[in-house]
Amino acid sequence: MTALAELKVFATHPHPCSYLPDQQATTLFIDPETTLDSNLYSDLADVGFRRSGPHVYRPHCESCNACIATRVDVNQFKPTRRQRKIHNRNQDLQVLELDSIDDEAAYQLYMHYITVRHQDGDxxxxxxxxxDSFLNDSIGVTRYYGFHLNNKIIAVAVTDQMRHGLSAIYTFFDPEHDRRSLGTYAVLWQIEQTRKLGLDHLYLGYWIKECQKMSYKTDYRPLQLLINNRWLTLS
Structure with missing residues (x-):
């Protein structure tokens, strides 16, 4: 297996940060020619890397360290009263593992979600x-979970399965079902799924204290933060 120290890594030129105004960002990317498997991908996640489509990356900004990798210890997780209500509210949904999301129904759901919820995003x-590029299974570890109501798909969770945990890559859903809080329910479901698989952590990507869009991640306690290459618990 390739050791982390032997990996080739490339850095982007500084560019405007997508999350903090007036900040310049730099991103490290693992050489796309590297053969990644589940074990190497797991090791990279442990030191703060994340996957987006075919790219495995980590922020590496010269004057800012606001992006902090996060994960939930699923065996210690205790839902809040609000989370329990959301969980109970969605028990009529059927969750099925999909072979892929390369179909028109899933794409139309994604398109509607981005158009309604993220017109200000990249x-x-x-x-x-x-x-297709963002949500593809480039390493062979991706699982697609479809949330169905009366045989109609209303949410999709794209999840990578690693050696010791799941990584929540992206979730999209029908904004018309706002009352269900499907984004929260998808995280709660993935926490349960991680536990069922006998794994320890659900990785939630990066958290930035000053970014309101990322504040939801601290709702899942105890949350672990990667600070100075050590996973510390935010209780």
């Missing part, structure tokens, strides 16, 4: 090419 306007 993924607007949505396109099929972007969708």
């Amino acid at each position: 993924m607007f306007p949505p396109s099929r090419e972007q969708y």
Whole structure:
């Protein structure tokens, strides 16, 4: 297996940060020619890397360290009263593992979600090419979970399965079902799924204290934060 120290890593030129105004960001990328398997991917996740489509990356900004990798210790997780209500509210949904999301129904759901919820984001306007690239199974570890109501798909969770945990890559859902809080329910479901698989952690990507869009991640306690290469618990 390739050791982390032997990996080739490339850095982008500084560019405007997507999350904090007036900040310049730099991103490290693992050489796309590297053969990644589940074990190497797991080791990279443990030191703060994340996957987006075919790219495995980590922020590496010269004057800012606001992006902090996060994960939930699923065996210690205790839902809040609000989370229990959301969980109970969605018990009529059927969750099925899908072979892929390369179909029109899933893409239309994604397109509607981005158009309604994220017009101010990097993924607007949505396109099929972007969708296929962003959510593809480039390492062979991705699981697609469809949440169905009366045989109609209303949410999709894209999840990578690693050696010791699951990584929540992306969730999209029908905004018309706002009362269900489907984004929260998808995280709660993935925490349960991680536990059922006998794994320890659900990785939630990066958290930035000053970014309101990322504040939801601290709702899942105890949350672990990667600070100075050590996983510390935010209780």
